[in-house]
Amino acid sequence: MIIVQNLSKFFQQTAAVKNVSFEVEQGETLVLLGTSGSGKTTTLRMINRLIEPSSGEVFINGQNALALPAEVLRRSIGYVLQNNGLFPHYTVAENISIVPKLLGWEKNTIEARVRELLVELHLDPKDYSNRYPRELSGGQQQRVGLARALAANPPILLMDEPFGALDPVTRSSIRMEFLRLDELKRKTIVMVTHDIEEACALGDKICLMDGGSIKQIGTPAELLFNPEGDFSRDFFGSDRAVLEMKSLRITNIWPYLESAEPDLLKSSGQADKDETLWMVLQRLSAGGPQRLLVRKDNESKTISLEIIFRSLKQLKGILA
Numbered sequence: 001m002i003i004v005q006n007l008s009k010f011f012q013q014t015a016a017v018k019n020v021s022f023e024v025e026q027g028e029t030l031v032l033l034g035t036s037g038s039g040k041t042t043t044l045r046m047i048n049r050l051i052e053p054s055s056g057e058v059f060i061n062g063q064n065a066l067a068l069p070a071e072v073l074r075r076s077i078g079y080v081l082q083n084n085g086l087f088p089h090y091t092v093a094e095n096i097s098i099v100p101k102l103l104g105w106e107k108n109t110i111e112a113r114v115r116e117l118l119v120e121l122h123l124d125p126k127d128y129s130n131r132y133p134r135e136l137s138g139g140q141q142q143r144v145g146l147a148r149a150l151a152a153n154p155p156i157l158l159m160d161e162p163f164g165a166l167d168p169v170t171r172s173s174i175r176m177e178f179l180r181l182d183e184l185k186r187k188t189i190v191m192v193t194h195d196i197e198e199a200c201a202l203g204d205k206i207c208l209m210d211g212g213s214i215k216q217i218g219t220p221a222e223l224l225f226n227p228e229g230d231f232s233r234d235f236f237g238s239d240r241a242v243l244e245m246k247s248l249r250i251t252n253i254w255p256y257l258e259s260a261e262p263d264l265l266k267s268s269g270q271a272d273k274d275e276t277l278w279m280v281l282q283r284l285s286a287g288g289p290q291r292l293l294v295r296k297d298n299e300s301k302t303i304s305l306e307i308i309f310r311s312l313k314q315l316k317g318i319l320a
């Protein structure tokens, strides 16, 4: 769906992005992760040509993006900015309607779409449609920013630090909300963040960048368990243990779990193979187990789990 080939950007003498190449399949989320100044935003903005590349190519559905008029390209790509970029003098409904209006949609269709998006994003249309951005909390503004990007139902969504301006608690709850949105599940998404946990939670693939270049691309589990080089290894630092837990999908360890802890999984009754082990365990026991270790043995290719619950009562409660 998106192919980026040898993309580079020079600002005067400075190489902000150097020979970056990646592919994002339809419905996939690729996260651009890296330190400050590593070229993430520049890379993202070259996809919809808010920044014109110095060299390299971008293909969207097989079409050369650099050969299309930039406005046409941008109408098929939703864009969510870090500080939401809402127009302060437009109401919520007007902000969300911008692209559908540009595309000449009928008034009734636009109104219905605005209502639908507000409901989906948990903002009561009666209460919020006519508010101005300043009358919303940061999290609500961010939801409206997302609704605006989704309004014309673009197949591709680019998100630049979409949760960056939020406090950690709001950030993590909105992130969970976004993960569950059906509308987002169908999109091809490229997202910038410097938050490692966010990258692991949201990315099907992570593109780890440093100094304008890609250091490694892979699934969160690949980057965590098989880092290529010192930069990748050091990047996750002390967060590694928890992140490994969070990035492991039940599918990855299903065969081992079935033989090792059948009761545990059966007791959940609904352990979804796509969920991370962490989420399942959190659901199983409010507050999570006291200690949870995953060990991977590369030679025998086995994964062992050590789960220590807070009390016998907690364990019995789960298995009941």
Ligand SMILES: Nc1ncnc2c1ncn2[C@@H]1O[C@H](COP(=O)(O)OP(=O)(O)OP(=O)(O)O)[C@@H](O)[C@H]1O
Pocket: 011, 014, 015, 016, 017, 034, 035, 036, 037, 038, 039, 040, 041, 042, 043, 194
């Ligand atoms: N318009 C510009 N003119 C000159 N240099 C720029 C411009 N935009 C970005 N740069 C430089 O390009 C490099 C990459 O910037 P970019 O914003 O892509 O990084 P980033 O990884 O998104 O950083 P952050 O996480 O801090 O937003 C930086 O060194 C930055 O100073």
